[in-house]
Amino acid sequence: MKKNILLLLLTITLSNCGSTKRIEIETETQDWINTQNFIVVKPDNWRPVKHHGYVGYTPLKKGANFFNNLVSVFQFKLKEKPDFKEFSMNQIRESNEAMNITTKEILKEKDRFGYTYIHIYESTLNGEIYKNYTKYFEHNGEYYSYNYSSLKHKYNKHLKEAMSMLNSIEFK
Numbered sequence: 703m704k705k706n707i708l709l710l711l712l713t714i715t716l717s718n719c720g721s722t723k724r725i726e727i728e729t730e731t732q733d734w735i736n737t738q739n740f741i742v743v744k745p746d747n748w749r750p751v752k753h754h755g756y757v758g759y760t761p762l763k764k765g766a767n768f769f770n771n772l773v774s775v776f777q778f779k780l781k782e783k784p785d786f787k788e789f790s791m792n793q794i795r796e797s798n799e800a801m802n803i804t805t806k807e808i809l810k811e812k813d814r815f816g817y818t819y820i821h822i823y824e825s826t827l828n829g830e831i832y833k834n835y836t837k838y839f840e841h842n843g844e845y846y847s848y849n850y851s852s853l854k855h856k857y858n859k860h861l862k863e864a865m866s867m868l869n870s871i872e873f874k
Contacts, residue, residue, distance in 0.1 A: 815839035
């Protein structure tokens with residue numbers, strides 16, 4: 703009987719530790735979302751994840767490598783701001799130099815964000831092929847990037863949802 707009670711207490715304690723940690727991570731992620739100066743509406747089947755100091759969104763289940771399919775919106779905190787075109791081209795050049803890029807396309811378009819620069823490319827990492835869609839845009843003098851990155855063979859599966867998130871961006 704004592705063994706059963708001890709086992710029950712141990713099980714409850716261990717399960718509560720996991721629940722507490724999960725709640726803390728979810729709370730911290732929500733805090734990061736709340737401090738952003740923009741809102742992103744995610745599809746119901748996507749979840750927020752924190753990474754590299756900001757929030758991303760993935761349709762992948764917990765435990766999966768969310769980098770295999772991820773949308774993120776990032777506000778650059780720059781002390782000195784170059785011209786927006788120069789900034790965008792520098793970001794694209796740095797990506798091209800840092801990644802093992804196999805194909806790339808650079809577009810300029812005018813949309814609801816004004817003039818934007820789009821960098822679409824494929825790269826390989828650890829033997830996997832990734833496809834990325836990155837859009838650089840400006841709002842009220844601040845520079846942002848939107849990025850949808852996915853394993854190439856899964857890219858089109860979530861593209862519509864990823865683009866709906868781009869189109870949902872609203873500023874507070």
